[in-house]
Ligand code: KIV
């Protein structure tokens with residue numbers, strides 16, 4: 001089979017919906033638009049842009065992404081009731097190619113929550129899919145927790161959804177419970193038993209709780225599924241989702257045993273991975289397949305020797321296949337704006353003039369402090385510029401700390417709050433604690449610090465540090481991050497970045513999950 005005649009697998013990216021649901025991964029409106037446009041350019045077939053009824057913000061983001069999308073189908077999520085579906089349609093209808101996605105939990109555990117009998121749930125599926133199909137020609141229906149649903153009942157409800165007009169049937173492994181053989185058998189069973197199954201696309205949506213999401217998704221494709229639902233970096237609740245870069249590269253590198261094609265331009269993978277990591281605040285683990293920092297590093301003598309003689313001895317794909325350029329000394333303090341623009345373009349960043357100006361100023365300051373500015377330094381710098389916006393409510397203006405063997409450590413800070421500068425000093429158990437105490441005194445809050453992590457971007461004692469901070473307040477979780485050659489400054493900025501996100505989150509409300517109290521036929 002030539003690649004052109006191989007079955008085409010639809011890539012459905014849900015970074016902006018399922019990915020964004022992971023604790024603390026909330027993205028701003030602008031960040032969502034940017035990620036959506038990168039996904040569109042990369043060749044993702046369907047972008048699940050959000051859950052329109054969840055908040056005004058989600059609705060606005062899905063509508064705007066729908067208006068702007070050039071190639072991708074834009075999909076929104078809705079529960080199994082008319083109000084959700086109407087709201088979803090209001091948002092996605094602006095797209096050249098819109099899709100409504102509606103779902104309900106079909107397993108015994110999930111049926112018990114709205115307290116529906118099998119017959120009642122079957123009727124609701126029929127009615128809600130029919131309602132969605134009356135609005136939109138492209139309707140996806142998902143049987144949440146399908147892998148723990150009785151087979152006979154799953155066949156029954158899938159048949160109902162198909163008859164009611166669903167064009168894609170999604171079979172989620174919601175809790176990451178299945179294994180590759182079972183995942184394949186389930187799709188094969190549905191294709192064999194359900195009348196009309198050959199007229200629709202079957203999708204696989206796997207969570208990674210047992211570390212098998214990618215394997216389960218590919219097994220489902222082997223059995224006949226033709227849509228993979230996935231996220232960049234595998235972002236998602238708990239252990240995350242199937243990672244887009246893993247399934248796409250697996251089908252490319254092992255096309256001999258997985259002869260399927262996608263429309264993805266794999267050279268865009270690395271850039272998307274970096275952007276999603278930066279806007280979600282979820283650092284990519286160093287040994288993560290495909291996009292981890294170590295994925296193409298060879299440290300052991302035998303490996304290095306082999307790679308130098310023939311790169312294929314220890315590398316099954318080329319770094320360039322995922323858009324990873326050679327790691328070299330990027331720039332020095334004499335490099336100009338045009339060189340910086342060209343270098344950033346090579347790294348996948350196309351900045352507007354005003355953004356480039358800001359990054360240039362910071363690059364010069366960094367080049368003054370640091371002899372060699374590497375690609376990773378520039379990436380951290382741009383990411384920091386994009387995350388720590390100058391128009392934020394809280395902004396660090398100045399920080400000096402006194403630290404050393406003789407405590408207590410002290411910090412002296414100027415923090416701008418809503419455009420007004422405030423000055424304070426505080427002591428603490430270490431310089432980071434002292435700096436955080438300054439912020440707490442100037443901007444009192446109840447948020448609890450759950451995670452504080454520091455990573456060096458490159459080697460050397462003059463390396464930039466990237467700091468990630470997670471805060472929790474009344475069940476709301478936010479992640480903040482920042483980079484600087486001064487670890488304490490990066491820490492204070494990451495803390496402030498998380499607080500800025502929290503301030504935004506305080507104004508958002510989530511939808512009630514209580515389906516019992518909703519008459520599912522009530523329209524909006
Ligand atoms: O994991 C899941 O079941 C989901 C559904 C909403 C499709 O994300």
Ligand code: ZN
Nearest residue numbers: 018172174205
């Ligand atoms: Zn999911």
